[in-house]
Amino acid sequence: MNSAEQKKIYIVHGYQASPNAHWFPWLGRKLQLAGHQSKRVMLAESNQPNFENWQKFLSVQIPNLDENTIIVAHDLGCLAVLHYLTARFKTTGGNIKAGIFVAGFKAPLNSTLELNEFVQQAKLDSAVLQRHMPLALSLFSSNDPIVPPPLSLQLGHFLNAQTYEIKQAGHFLQEHGYDQFQEIWELMKPLLNA
Structure with missing residues (x-):
């Protein structure tokens, strides 16, 4: 695979x-075996997330x-x-191939x-995101105990995303049976070859 075909997946x-939790290591391995670069991003103190620190870690x-x-x-x-991408696209332009959002939300959670x-600190711009991220996929679970499905649907609508409901997947955590995530791999395969 030449470098022009190789995708970089974060x-x-x-x-x-953490980067080593749930289905993240499994997906990283699958991507590397398929000949792509994958990097699992580490965000600081995920039990007490600090907005500014997470933005620094992403950058x-x-x-x-x-x-x-x-x-x-x-x-x-x-x-x-999405906050990071909004800010980056506004300052530097450019496009990415796709964003895939699993159990995402942009409204406060009860x-x-x-x-x-x-x-409340996240500032998202729907028009900017849709222009620079022409393909967005949103996956949500019918019985998510943490992020209610309507909130993931709201985010998907905001991004003009292709939205996929996965039945009875909980919050896509290891304890909900998600140390692998076959559905996301099937959705990603066409993107990796395009």
Whole structure:
């Protein structure tokens, strides 16, 4: 595979998680075996996320965005990435290939009130995101105990995303059976070959 075909995929965890949790290592391995670069981004102190610190960590670990960049984010990582992308696109332009958002949200959660301050600091621009990220995918679970499906649907609508409901997947955590994530791999395969 030549470098023009090789995709760079960044996998961004969420609240109370790490790059080594849930399905992130599995997806990283799958991508590398398919000949692509994958990087699992580390966000500081995920049990007590600090908005500014997470933005710094994203800027250090995702320095370059281009047409071969795909970002996969879960939970609070979706919101952090979307703020980061909004700011980057406004200052430097450019496009990425796709963003894939799993159990994402942009409104405060009743289940985790401690995240409300973080949520309120995120500034997203729908028009900017849609122009520079022409393809967005949103995945949500029918029985997510943390992020209610309507909030993921709201985010998908905001991004003009292709939205996929996965039945009974909980919050896509290891304890919900998600140490692998076959559905996301099937959705990604066409993007990797395009």
